[in-house]
Amino acid sequence: MEREVKLTRVLVVEDDVDIQKVIRMSLKLRGVSEVVLVESGTECIERLSGFTPDVILLDVMMPHVDGYETCWRLKQDPATRAIPVVFLTARVQKADRERGMKLGALGYLTKPFDPMTLHDQILELLTEHAGKKNENDGGADG
Amino acid sequence: MAERNILDSLGSGLLVLDARDRVSFVNRTLAEMLHITPEECVGRSAGEFAVVMARFALPAAMPRFDWPEASGSRDIEWRDGEALRFFREDSSPLGAGNESQGGGGKGRVFAYHDVSHEKAIDRMKSEFISVASHELRTPMTSIKGSVDLILSGFAGETSPEMQELLEIAQKSCDRLVRLVNDILDLSKIEAGQLKLNFERLDVTEIAVRAICAVKPLADKNEVRLRVDRPLPLPIVEADPDRIEQAITNLLSNAVKFSPPKSEVVVELSSDNLWVQCAVCDQGVGIADKDLHRIFGKFQQLSEGRRRGGTGLGLAITRGLIDEHRGSIWVESRVGHGSRFIFRLPIAAPPSPNAPALAGEAVNP
Numbered sequence: 001m002e003r004e005v006k007l008t009r010v011l012v013v014e015d016d017v018d019i020q021k022v023i024r025m026s027l028k029l030r031g032v033s034e035v036v037l038v039e040s041g042t043e044c045i046e047r048l049s050g051f052t053p054d055v056i057l058l059d060v061m062m063p064h065v066d067g068y069e070t071c072w073r074l075k076q077d078p079a080t081r082a083i084p085v086v087f088l089t090a091r092v093q094k095a096d097r098e099r100g101m102k103l104g105a106l107g108y109l110t111k112p113f114d115p116m117t118l119h120d121q122i123l124e125l126l127t128e129h130a131g132k133k134n135e136n137d138g139g140a141d142g
Numbered sequence: 143m144a145e146r147n148i149l150d151s152l153g154s155g156l157l158v159l160d161a162r163d164r165v166s167f168v169n170r171t172l173a174e175m176l177h178i179t180p181e182e183c184v185g186r187s188a189g190e191f192a193v194v195m196a197r198f199a200l201p202a203a204m205p206r207f208d209w210p211e212a213s214g215s216r217d218i219e220w221r222d223g224e225a226l227r228f229f230r231e232d233s234s235p236l237g238a239g240n241e242s243q244g245g246g247g248k249g250r251v252f253a254y255h256d257v258s259h260e261k262a263i264d265r266m267k268s269e270f271i272s273v274a275s276h277e278l279r280t281p282m283t284s285i286k287g288s289v290d291l292i293l294s295g296f297a298g299e300t301s302p303e304m305q306e307l308l309e310i311a312q313k314s315c316d317r318l319v320r321l322v323n324d325i326l327d328l329s330k331i332e333a334g335q336l337k338l339n340f341e342r343l344d345v346t347e348i349a350v351r352a353i354c355a356v357k358p359l360a361d362k363n364e365v366r367l368r369v370d371r372p373l374p375l376p377i378v379e380a381d382p383d384r385i386e387q388a389i390t391n392l393l394s395n396a397v398k399f400s401p402p403k404s405e406v407v408v409e410l411s412s413d414n415l416w417v418q419c420a421v422c423d424q425g426v427g428i429a430d431k432d433l434h435r436i437f438g439k440f441q442q443l444s445e446g447r448r449r450g451g452t453g454l455g456l457a458i459t460r461g462l463i464d465e466h467r468g469s470i471w472v473e474s475r476v477g478h479g480s481r482f483i484f485r486l487p488i489a490a491p492p493s494p495n496a497p498a499l500a501g502e503a504v505n506p
Binding site: 016018019022023025026029061090091092093094095111112113114115116 | 291296315
């Protein structure tokens, strides 16, 4: 059975308040009803108790617990492992991207981003992910 | 003896191999690097000496005593206990004029210069640029995001004048992003830190990808793009992303300087040693007096700046091609257009044990 791809609840982990606002407006513009903003990896993990977003949009360079460490922790915890993580970062080098993807992220988007296409880019990653999951589940069933 | 003293007092290590590939001279500096005496080195075969050097030079940087006739230079890593140093190995043939020294004027001389300090500075420069790039991107994200959102109408209607001013800000911000990207790329190339993922590939596929990337700009400027490949090309070993970046840079330039209704052609060809790619336009051309500086940093002609270039595209392109052990040059005539040509060495045939690559057996 096809899984429905939703993009209505997004957790944004970003320490720059101005960029937080731009991300929120850009997602609201495209109909995302709930955009939750936090400023650090620690806050991200705390916020996830009792709240399951459709995707976590994760910055890398943040004080104390950076985005890589946050992603690693999320993927270690059975309660948060399945939540898709998409990096949105100014770390643009190939090695940074590879590191992020190895940690289990769904995608790696770089700054500056286009606020008019951010929603579509995330949705595309989620759709692709759901398609792969369907294929795997189908294979397991058959 | 006086010559020996002079050579021993040099800060750089020196090694001479004779015509029979035996060590005929090692100065004190190199001997000390190897923790042996010069006398223990002389008379050894190149192979034996390579084993001595391999205790220090990291495996990927083993001394190359089998270099061809031409002079060469490369950097090697040197580990001595806990200390890691970097040496530049310059190698050149012992040329004519040495016949009187015996050995028939053959043999090679190797010089090892300590470049650890330069490497450290390069690394610091590269780290600085990497951090600066990140720090610049953060405010650029806010500016670009805000301007894009206003232009989308999200925050209400804008007057035509406001629209025009915001479009200027948007265009300038996009240019700033390109500039930061280019500076980051160039700093990595210059610091020797560009990591290439080599694959066996057909340049035709890469050229087609580059054409697709540049097509929107070409359509906007009413310039036609075409690939001209008379025969299947031999395989090269290259990083597909970086070669695509090089061809894309050349194509974007060609399109920017082409008049409407003209054509930009990517001509692909090969000989026994090289695959050649020429990007040819029918644009304004480059004056002879400007040709020598065209691949320099920030050496764009005033027209280029007006057309939104960063002034680093050709310097990056040359750096990328150099990193592939290729060569690049330009031929141009004012009023008739330009041909930017690069060559990449043809790959050696795959070893019999290597798995076959998809698409490699393309030659009919």
